[in-house]
Amino acid sequence: NIPESISELLNLQALISSCNPLLTTTLPSKIWMMKNLKYISLGRNTYLPSPRINKNLVTVMPNLEKFFGLCYTSCTNEVFSRIPNLKILTIDVPLTFQEEIIPYRLLDMSSLRKLEAFKLSWDNNWVKRYVFPTSLRRLTLSFCSKFIWEEISSTFIMLPNLEELKLKYCEADDDAWIMSDKDIFKSLKLLLLSHLNLKRWEASSDNFPNLKRLVLKKCPDLQEIPTDFGEICTLESIELHDCSATSEVSARNIEQEQKDMENNILKVYIHNSHRNRRIF
Known part of the structure; x- marks a missing residue:
């Protein structure tokens, strides 16, 4: 896990490390106080905690533009609303993901109005689970299943700026x-x-x-x-x-x-x- 003391590096712009892809890396709650942070990449499964401190929402991370490997459980409206300038996001659903442990919920990314590139790896019922922002230009879906091809059309024609669509290892x-x-x-x-x-x-x-x-x-x-x-x-x-x-x-x-x-x-x-x- 990343120590709380990382938040003392107030001028830090990039946080990068090669971590075990099978393990979850947990960021400290004070990560939200790092206003100059632009880039986070700590492996395929990085947990970003709630932006609440003492039950109050903290200020946003206004400069964060790239987050690679965000954990599925961190994908909440509360988190997305505090990183409004994010441009690139990848989400990896763990191989151990089970619906009965992590119940179905809608993941609304519409608040990420500057998001241009999104990659999603390994998820079931992904079409019904996600609301994509209309700003998307590049979209990659890997190892997704439990969808029908009609949903590919009806979902992505609603993204007027989409320039690249990649479907890999998906089973309809x-x-x-x-x-x-x-x-x-x-x-x-x-x-x-x-x-x-x-x-x-x-x-x-x-x-x-x-x-x-x-x-x-x-x-x-x-x-x-x-x-x-x-x-x-x-x-x-x-x-x-x-x-x-x-x-x-x-x-x-x-x-x-x-x-x-x-x-x-x-x-x-x-x-x-x-x-x-x-x-x-």
Whole structure:
């Protein structure tokens, strides 16, 4: 645990240490008195105590911009409201997390109005648990489960500034992402899907009007990439890493169709470690 005496370092701006990822690092309550602190990174599971001293809310940490590895139990409205200028946040739910020990509750991050990048690792029912701020530009979800693909669309189209969406090692309750005409990711430029159980993907160019880069990694069950993606005028590259043969063929067909239309901007990169060679 971090000692209370750390609060005496009034000019400290960064608190960084490599801690055991399986253990919880506890910050002292006086951490809230460190007004110049900008950066906290103490491992994957750092407990930030309540900002109350003697039952009264203390002043905010006005300069804190980055917090890596915030503990799930510290994610309260009370804590979020006292770090209003946070720009980057990562949350790791412990592998030992159990609903009966830590009951379900809504985690409302809407007060983090300057948050630009958020990473969440290992959580169930995450869609129903979190309220995301509209300021988000970059979002990464890893090892999440118990959601349906329709919730991916309905939740994240509500983030008007979202430019990067990465889904890694996630397991949905269904295997088809069927997007409607209303599912429009207006600002999305990068979409990465990695190690997913997705089999069928139905979408059009209208769903991703500003997409520049599509990356698929280890999605062996995905049958094909939506053929209409070639019509996304901003799309510069499609990357496939160890995906199915049919999805590789669909990517090549999209590229060839664009070449036939004299569009040489779109590039397709296919990496297959099983064949031990790269195909363009």
